Amino acid sequence: MPEQLGKIERLEVERFKKGKKLYLVPLIYSGEEAPDEYKEKCSRYWQQVAEHLTNLASKIGKVNRVYHESIFQSGEDGMKAMERLSPSSYRIAKTQCDNGAIFEVIEERELFEEVTDWQRCLMLGFISDNVASRVSEFYVEAAKKRNEFIAKKISETLKDNEAGLLFIREEHSVQFPSDIEVFSIFPPALDEIHRWYRDQAAPGMEKRTKESKGESVGETEEVEKKTRKMTQEGPKE
Secondary structure, three states: OEHHHHHHHHHOOHHHHOEEEEEEOOOOOOOOOHHHHHHHHHHHHHHHHHHHHHHHHHHHHOOOEEEEEEEEOOHHHHHHHHHHOHHHHHHHHHHHHHEEEEEEEOOOOHHHHHHHHHHHHHHHHOOOOOHHHHHHHHHHHHHHHHHHHHHHHHHHHOOOEEEEEEEEEEOOOOOOOOOOOEEEEEOOHHHHHHHHHHHHHHHHHHHHHHHHHOOOOHHHHHHHHHHHHHHHOOOOO
């Protein structure tokens, strides 16, 4: 289980200074069409992430490696792609790289594009249950390969007694190697963003409940997913 940042004060900090460490930051995007209220929460979130990261690094180790999902270019090209995709995480990553950290690529382009394409297919919906099942299987298989690739790249590049910084979507399913201590950075603003999603989904659910009783329990989640898509859709490569 990832260690919550707030609990580190109650732990023996010294024992975390040795070995591999990974500071995990959930990626939150703010699309151009997103409401101002949401953009304000995102701005506060990234400010808190930077503060918590500074606090964490000062206690158990500075960042030596920077990782970012969805980026498969290295060097200057990779940093430029990161800036286009997520300006907020880019600013934090650049600060760390300016302080000596190395940006490492953890994506393989073909795997990334395969997962993205199967995901797009699933979002379209299907008439045939058989087709839906087959496409779902293809997506799960591709996602599994991608997750394994990401975990392997982190394991290979992160050296002993180093700390890595990973920007990745909150709903990721990457299984990190057992020799890496993972610290998830979840500032208070992230809870505010979660509540905002739920608040946006609730009115739509209430309206449909009045129109037709017996709607599925998953409708609130579906509305929330659509809201997330509107607010978090980052720039395309």
